[in-house]
Amino acid sequence: MPRFLHTADWQIGRQYGRFAPEDAAVLAEARYAAIERIAALAARERVDAVLVAGDVFDAQTVSDRTIRRLFNALGGYQGPWILIPGNHDAALAESVWTRAQRLGAVPPHAHLLLEPGVRAFPEHGFAVLAAPLTQRQTHGDLTAWFDTAETAEGLARIGLAHGSVQGILAEDIDSPNPIAADRARRARLDYLALGDWHGFKQVDERTVYSGTPEPERFRDNGSGRVVRVDVPGPGRAPAVEPLEVGQYRWLAWDETLSVASDLDLLVERLDGLPPEAVLDLTLAGAIDLAGARRLDRTLSVVQGRCRSLQVHRSGLRLEPTDEDMAALRADGYVGEVIAQLRQRQDAAPGEAADTAREALAILAGLLGDGGDEMEGGTVPAARPVPEESGRHAGRQVEGGQ
Template sequence: MHTADLQVGRVYRQFDSVDAPAIAEERIHVVARMAALASERQVDAVLVAGDVFDLQTVPDRVIRQLFGAMAGYVGTWVLIPGNHDAALAESVWTRAQRLNAIPPNVRVMLEPGVVGLPACQTAVLAAPLTQRHTYNDTTEFFDGVETPPGWLRIGLAHGSVEGILAEDIDSANPISSSRCETARLDYLALGDWHGHKRVNHRCSYSGTPEQDRFRGNQPGYCLIVDLQPGVIPTVEAVRVGRYRWHEIEHAVAVDSDIDLLCARLATFARDDIGQVRVSGRSDLAGQRRLLDAMGRAQAEMRSLSWDVSDLRLMPTAEDIASLKADGYLSEVIEELRAAQADGAADADARVAREALTILCGALASSTVGASSGSVGSSTAAAP
C-alpha cells in the first residue's frame, strides 16, 4: 500500500468550533481505515511517503493517536518525513521516540537508507527530508544503491517531479523525472501532491487519503500496488476518505438558475463539506428561496459556508408591494436598486446590496410579525 500526506494534527481555522475538530479527527480515522484495508488485502508493507504530521508541534496526544490508528495492520510500515515534518535535530519524530510511541513494526527513516523486506524480496530505498526545503534531489543516491539480486526496488520520496509544474515555478524538493530509469526502480512511491496523480507507469503520487481543501484533483485515495519482477506495476486507487469537499461558483440570471442551485444543495449529506459563492441578480422571492435552501443544506452537511455578497438584490414591484413599502421606504428601495446597477463602483454597489438586504429583511419580518400579531414586530425594522 502506498499513501502519503496524512497531515495528522492539521488545524482547520476556516471552520467553526463544532466542525473543525470533527474534520481534523478524520485524519486519524482514515489511518485506521487504511490499516484495516492493508490487513484485508494482505499487503506486504505500507509505505507512507512523507508529511505524516502536519506540524512539528502537534500535541503528544496526537502522536500517540496516530500510531494507535496503525494497530489494525501488524505488518511493516515504512514512514519518511516530508516538508511538514522534516527530520530536524529536534522534531515531532524525536518526540515520538522519547514517548516510546513508535511500535516495533513501524520503521521511521530519519536518514537516507534502505529497508529490506526479505519476506517479499523487496528493498525500499527511502529519501526522507531532513529540512523543510532543499533544492537538491534527495533521490539521487538511489542510483548507486546495490540491492540483492532479483529483489524488487521501490523508491520512497517526498517532493516535486521535475517537468510537471509550470516552467516559471521554482519548486523546492525536486525529483528527477528519470529517477525510475537511472535507479532501476520497479516503482517510485511519492508524496507532496495532495491529489492522486500517475506520473508514469512506474511512478505515482498517492495524494492525501482524506481530502483537506477545495480542489478537485482526486484526493481521498490510497494505492494498492501489485509488483512483479520485470512487469509494469498494477496500481489500484482505493477510496478511503470520508469527507467530500465541494466548491461551487454559481451565477444567477433567471429564476431557474436558483432552482438548479437549490436542487444541487439538496443532494448533499453529512459527509459533504461545501463552500458556495453566488453572483448575479435575484428578486426578493428568489433570494429567500436560496437562503432557505442553504440553511437546510447546512443543517444536513458536515459544513457549509456561503457568500452571496455579489448577488444583486433587485426587488420586483410585487416584492415591494408584499413588503408594504410605500412612500419614503419605496424611494429608498429604488435608490438602493439603482446603486447596484452595472457600472457602479464595487464598494458602493456592495454597500447598497447589503443595505437593501437588511432593509428588505427587516420589512419582511415586520410584515410577518404584524400579520401574526407578534408582540414587538414594530421594532423589527429598526435597523
C-alpha cells in the same frame, strides 16, 4: 509477489482555521479516521507493507497527544509501516520524530527511515531505497543516489521519496525538493512511491503520487485515495490501482443566477448534497425577493444537513421587481429609502454595496411577511444567510505541500 499500500501527506495535526470551530474539529478528526481505514484496508488486502511517503505530521510542533494518537491509529495493521519525513515534518536534529521516539510512542512494526539508505525486508521480498527530507527545502535531488544503490538479487527495488517531479507538476513548485522525472528508470526501481502532491497522479508506470487520503482542499484532483501496488517481480511493471478511503467530499461551486430557472437548478443541486459534503458556494448575478427567500430557506436546510457550507454572496445583487415593491406597499419616506438602497447596491464599491444589499433584504423582509418566527425572536425572512468572511474567507490554492 510483494503487495503494498502507498499513501502520503497525512498531515496529522492540521488546523482548519477558515471553518467554524465545530466543523474544523470534525475535519481534523477525520484525518485520524482515514489512517484507521488505511490500517483496516491493509489488513484485508494482506499487503506486505504500507509505504508512507512523507508529511505524516503537519508541523514539528504538534502535541504529544497528537503523536501518540497517530501511532495508535496504526494498530489495525500489524505488518510493516514504512515512513519517511517530508517537508512539513523533516528529520531535523530535533524533530517530531525524535520526540516520538523519546515518548516511546513508535510501535515495533513502524519503521522510521530518517536517514537516506537502503532497508531490506527479505522476508517480504523487497528493499526500500529511502530519500527522507532532513530539512524543509533542498535544491538538490535527494533520490540521485538511488541510481548506484545496490540491493540483494531477487528483491523488488522500491523507492520512497517526498518532492516535486521536475517538468510534471505546476511550474511554481518545481524547484523545492526536486526529483528527476526518469528516476525510476535510471535507478532500476520497480516502484517509486512519492508524496508532496495532494492528489493522485501517475507520472509513469512505476512512479506515482498517492495524494492525501482525506481531502482538505477545494480541488478535484483525485485526493482521498491510497494506492494498491502489486509488483510481479524484479524488473516487471507493477499493477497500480487507486482506492477510495476519504470520508468527506470537498466541493467548490460558482453559480450565477440570471433567470428563475437558474435558481431552480441550484436548489435541486443543493437538495441533492450528501451529508459528507464540504461545500464552498460562490454566488453571483441577481435575484428578486421571492427568490432570495427561497434560496435562504434552502441554504438553512443544507447547513443543517451537510458537513460544512460556506457561502460567498458579495456578487449576488438583490433586485426587487416592481411587483415586489408594489406588494411591499412602500411609499413616502420608506419608499425613498428602498430606492436609495437599490441605487447604492449597484453603484457603491465593495463593502458598502454589501451593506446596502443586506439592509435592503432586511427592510423588504420587515415590510413583507414580517419575518419567520425562530427560537429567540423574529428574523426577517429575506435576510441573507451570513457569508463566511474574515478568517473564513478565500480559497486555498493547492501547491506541492
